[in-house]
Amino acid sequence: MDRTVSMDDIPLNKFHIKVAIYTTGGKFCDGYILGVIAIALSLLGPQLELSAFWYGLIGSSALIGLFLGSFFFGWLTDKIGRKPIYMATIALFVLISVLQYFVSTQEQLFILRLLLGFTISAEYATGATLLSELIPRKNRGTILACLNAMWTVGFVVSVVAGYTMLHFGGDEIWRWILVSSAVPAFILLILRLGSAESPRWLMSKGKVEKAKKVVDKHFGRHVRVDDLVIEERKKTEIKEIFNKKYRTRTAFAGLFWCLHVLPYFGMMTFLPVVFDSLKIEDEFLSTLISNLFQLAGAVAGVVIMDKISRRNFVIYSFLILAVSLGLLVLIPNPTSAVIIACFSIYVFIASGSGNLQTVYPSEMFPTHVRSTAVGFATMISRIGAALGTFLLPISLDALGIQITMGILTGILLLALFISIKWAPETRNVSLEKAANVNAS
Template sequence: MVTNPLDDAPLSRFHKKLAVFSSGGPFLDGFVLSIIGVAMIQIADQWGLSSVEQGLVGASSLIGILLGAFAGGWLTDRFGREVLFTVDLIAIAAFSVAQFFVQDVIWLIVLRLLIGMAVGADYPIATSLLTEFTPRKYRGPFLGAFVAMWFVGAAAAYVVGQILAETGNDNAWRWMLASATVPAVLIVVARVGTPESPRWLVGKGRIDEANKVLRKVFGPGVSVADLPVEDENSVSVKELVRSGYGKRMAFITLFWTCSIVPLFAVYAFAPAILSALKLEEDAAHIGSAVITILFLVGCIIALFLVNRMGRRPLLIHSFLWAGLALLLMGVFPEAPTSIIMVFFAAYAVLIGGTQILQWVYPNELFPTEIRGTAVGMASSLSRIGAAVGTFLVPLSLSGLGIGATMLIAAVITLLGAVLSHFWAPETRGLSLTESASLGVASSPVSPARASQS
């Protein structure tokens, strides 16, 4: 393996700070998507919102994230990472404040859409900057931590929502929605001064600026001559499907969708769902926070199992047992509170395998030339399913009831297990080149070969 001063640099204080500040985006993603579920109880009562209107409010941020991810990727390649690294969070803060003054549901939907676009834009901006500075040994763990920060943000939202709800103020929901301003501003302040990516600067012909950044971050002896040569070939969506990777694209999109449709719906309306399951309002909010922490625990456990169990078994078992937990909630919606919480907690922990594999599988199953295109396409398509699922939750709760709603969520999750059984390859123990090969990755790796990795 060829070494160079950038890819094999020791982990520095700069890298650690950049990782923390970059993770502010997924933290805010989890926060803004979850806080609306707590606020919705009061909003729906005060404004007399219909189920359709509640669904639109809940789904608008998800639609915004889908649009923002596309726009953010284009903007960061065109105008650079440094400026947009703070501008997008300033937008989140501004739109969050604006929610405090909103007077009708249409403007609330618009503002939630704009917040979602700013949150979605931060993903390609922050991950590009982090990836282009981080030594190769730490890129995986640092990018994997993005999943964990989403759940931290969601848990924080439920705690903040509960504290504000207990004030009894009629405008508590306004303070809830505006509360995202605080972490957004803090992250902006922390990000100020982050240098531009030297790789992007070189691509724009700004060599002197790139050398200045490299000397500041990596030391006086490092220059653009030490930057590794990168393959910048791109592949269109049509070429991606025609190249023979269409089935893999379908697999990743479908399993990702089956994983996040129930999960995002639960996050957006967790307090309402738990209330429908006969939990008191305070217990519903606290229960939402506890369950969110358990989602984080599930992801951490899955990170330890992904190389021990293998990708394919972890994915199938995660879908299967999480789906059974939802099935039990649907079959026994009148069970005692303690039993309901056990079922919900089991789902939260067991679904962790599908969550981390949303980032592992796409990067292992596609070659370098089309990896970015494939990951972006799968992420966007799965967000469509998440937005539809979030929109339909209040309609299902009011029209079908909590039992049927949980049964639908169980069917979607179990469908993920079936799809994974037939389509999921095993990539444990394979090199990145081997796992991306159409001929090799379709067959599970043998235990003997896996042990050699």
């Protein structure tokens, strides 16, 4: 049978759905692991005699690990393949999560959380890359957007699970709260057994027969493989993403992600503190409303991802985000209703547009450096997340809520300017054409 259909144009099948579920499951674990520490810290702090320094260090340790590992694992995934990293990360999630039960010092917990962040960085670099290389172009944006949406679900579920486990009481319950992340990770590890390698990666390395076997097994013998690489086969070289051809895209991928998460991580981590500074009386209700809008935004982002252009999505999102926080600076003595409305809009749009983080970078680069570039963008984004988490409480204490909101608004306006200047359009085109700078 002649190979007449491109992988980009075949209908979505059971294999696509299965890979999508297994990959979004990894993002669920990421969100769960990063979210569960907040509740555990409130309990383990007195037992491990944590100082303010250690509270901050352990709270941000996974983010530090994410920063340290992202670029390395991006390069390694392009070097040795998607599948080995795809399997190893989940196995490590299980092992390290369980080891948290046995910690007896603040240093031990810091190291384990650092290692978890390091492992999460591998999942960030690999999951979106693998999924983008397997999903047809008309479904690519929607399914990739599910990665970030599922991260949000994992984060919220970790909060619910942590509060539920608190009712079982006991001084050591924080250990079980931390270990609980091993449960979804173990289930996912079993499901991922037998996963396939990316045919695009195999073709980029000249492994044509292996690519054909994967395509024949999961998509059919009528599906082409000769169009999966539009350029001469190249080695994976880190320096390529910084050359004249790709450096603008590399800068945009890292900066739009970094400037998006900088205010978001800080405010979501310390939302009760922010609401207290704004003189909101019912902090629990306000936090609950914000989390509901966070989930709603994540779902909305998935729904609209392939219905509007990527470029317009990122530009108008930053505009609305800047306005929502800017109103808190411009309106003197805003009422509780105004504050909650502004934050709800911010959280809804931030969560929805956050789905671009798992879509956009994966579409901007060719196969042989795709994961390297995604890893670099992830690394830059973790700088923003760590800075937001570390500096927000300091800024609130030293400068006050209004100046802090003004600074965050300025950051979002900078992101808007960068997006207007550099954001490419990658929606509804083949992955090869989307990654072709000369065609954009």
